[in-house]
Amino acid sequence: MKTIITAAQTREADRYTIETTPIASIDLMEHASLAFVTIFMQLYPDKNTHVLICSGTGNNGGDGLAIARLLQERSYDAVAVWIARFGSNESDEFAANMARLYNTPIPITEFFPGDEFPPIPQRVVVDALLGSGLNKPLQGDWLRMVQHINQTGKPVVAVDVPTGLPADGVLSPSEHTLQAHHVISFQRPKLSFFFPESAKSIRHFHVVDIGLDEAFIEKLPSDFKLIEPSDIQQIYRHREPFTHKGTYGHALIIAGDIQTMGAALLACEACLYSGAGLTTAFIPEMGLAALNTRLPEVMYCGVDELPGMWNRVDAIGIGPGLGQRASWLIDGVTHTDKPMVIDADALTFLSQNREWLDRLPKYSILTPHMKEFDRLFGAHKSWWDRVQTAKEQAVARQLVILLKNQYTFIALPDGNLLINPTGNPAMASGGMGDVLTGMLTAFLAQGYPPHDAVILGCYLHGAAGDQLVADSNKVVIPARQVVQAIPATLGNLCHPR
Ligand SMILES: NC(=O)C1=CN([C@@H]2O[C@H](COP(=O)(O)OP(=O)(O)OC[C@H]3O[C@@H](n4cnc5c(N)ncnc54)[C@H](O)[C@@H]3O)[C@@H](O)[C@H]2O)[C@@H](O)CC1
Ligand SMILES: Nc1ncnc2c1ncn2[C@@H]1O[C@H](COP(=O)(O)OP(=O)(O)O)[C@@H](O)[C@H]1O
Numbered sequence: 001m002k003t004i005i006t007a008a009q010t011r012e013a014d015r016y017t018i019e020t021t022p023i024a025s026i027d028l029m030e031h032a033s034l035a036f037v038t039i040f041m042q043l044y045p046d047k048n049t050h051v052l053i054c055s056g057t058g059n060n061g062g063d064g065l066a067i068a069r070l071l072q073e074r075s076y077d078a079v080a081v082w083i084a085r086f087g088s089n090e091s092d093e094f095a096a097n098m099a100r101l102y103n104t105p106i107p108i109t110e111f112f113p114g115d116e117f118p119p120i121p122q123r124v125v126v127d128a129l130l131g132s133g134l135n136k137p138l139q140g141d142w143l144r145m146v147q148h149i150n151q152t153g154k155p156v157v158a159v160d161v162p163t164g165l166p167a168d169g170v171l172s173p174s175e176h177t178l179q180a181h182h183v184i185s186f187q188r189p190k191l192s193f194f195f196p197e198s199a200k201s202i203r204h205f206h207v208v209d210i211g212l213d214e215a216f217i218e219k220l221p222s223d224f225k226l227i228e229p230s231d232i233q234q235i236y237r238h239r240e241p242f243t244h245k246g247t248y249g250h251a252l253i254i255a256g257d258i259q260t261m262g263a264a265l266l267a268c269e270a271c272l273y274s275g276a277g278l279t280t281a282f283i284p285e286m287g288l289a290a291l292n293t294r295l296p297e298v299m300y301c302g303v304d305e306l307p308g309m310w311n312r313v314d315a316i317g318i319g320p321g322l323g324q325r326a327s328w329l330i331d332g333v334t335h336t337d338k339p340m341v342i343d344a345d346a347l348t349f350l351s352q353n354r355e356w357l358d359r360l361p362k363y364s365i366l367t368p369h370m371k372e373f374d375r376l377f378g379a380h381k382s383w384w385d386r387v388q389t390a391k392e393q394a395v396a397r398q399l400v401i402l403l404k405n406q407y408t409f410i411a412l413p414d415g416n417l418l419i420n421p422t423g424n425p426a427m428a429s430g431g432m433g434d435v436l437t438g439m440l441t442a443f444l445a446q447g448y449p450p451h452d453a454v455i456l457g458c459y460l461h462g463a464a465g466d467q468l469v470a471d472s473n474k475v476v477i478p479a480r481q482v483v484q485a486i487p488a489t490l491g492n493l494c495h496p497r
């Protein structure tokens, strides 16, 4: 897992690296700029591309000047530089790169407060106006220049962070920022990139290593950790010879109602495909024919058999499509000591009966999307605040709270906030959460502790969707197809051929 740090901590890592290694600040800037250029050249391999580099006069601007020079050295001959001289400060590294730039044929235009901006004929704009040093919302000349660039509709590649976007903290929906197609960010993605409010400022982001001290970064105090493929490889337990269905646990899925039987079937199917040894469905009897037809591997449990089931199963998933039946069932569930996943209608029931939250067994996994979360814990104005509440609730109640989104935040009882990087907008359709519930239940049934089950389940769910997009360029993926992609995705991650 990678620790995600704040802009202030990045400055600490910057200082520490310069003090403890034989690398000067100006050389660090050169590394960063070179790393930027490497990705930029992949995005725009045509060396005839006309590029406008807009620089401020701090270190982000210094990067911009170095990038202009490095591109020109690599035969990008149509590079021009604008310098926004709206403040009185110039960083030393900016000044050093300015001196280097004067030795090149690159045309430089400087803008002072109140100046008009000419049209931008170039094909692409590099945004090196302001970076992680942003300390207030954009206004005045800065805002005018950013709006001028946005108005052109030209693709923008931002250096480190789009100008105007705070690297961390509460993001206001009315924030004015440069709208970047690509952001090439240094050493770590900025926390803001994972919050939905940043969507209008960033289409895609890339992260490049610039040589900051990794050991130092990993020791910095931060609640936020980014899940990586190596975490899945470490957690996943390979299937050993002579194992059998009894080895992989028995999962009980409590789901479905007359009009929402599909949710139950999706959760059961995902449970099956995620490796539970046995899966039993507690669904209304009228769903039996559908279950037997679609999922002959899954067993059925009726109301009469339910009391006998509690002790026979290893994990429970409750909620998808459960409708009004949630109330009496959740009573039964909370009297077991089984690991469990609580989703959808079971969460709605909890939000209407909040005292029941206190009855949940420790380490139960709650999987709310934003609306379910706010119904449970109150309305939030920003995702930053919502994530802080998730952390507080997870710690206070000793629960695992998965706050679902493009980047799902996993709030753990120890206060850590894990960020899941997998998944894509092709997965934004009904039933996708039901699949996740089935997957999580399967991993709990297989004996993974809740902490490991959520990492595996969440990562794999998104990775299955990503694999489908990569393999077939699909723009929409029905939940069913994600289910079917689970075994191969797990195989590719953990059993590379
Ligand atoms: N490890 C690192 O931290 C490295 C950082 N580098 C670059 O350095 C950047 C940070 O540089 P700086 O700290 O010099 O800051 P910036 O270049 O982001 O901003 C420059 C200055 O502008 C002023 N400013 C902030 N917000 C403003 C606003 N809304 N309106 C007007 N003025 C404003 C502040 O005084 C700030 O220090 C990073 O984003 C990155 O691009 C790289 O050069 C390489 C290494
Ligand atoms: N744009 C997206 N990128 C990545 N994952 C997504 C995206 N949209 C939805 N998902 C995932 O799909 C699931 C949707 O869950 P939920 O809203 O509960 O769906 P449903 O109730 O229809 O089953 C979540 O796990 C979420 O992370």
Ligand SMILES: [K+]
Pocket (backbone or CB within 6 Å): 060, 127, 128, 129, 130, 131, 158, 159, 160, 161, 162, 163
């Ligand atoms: K920038």
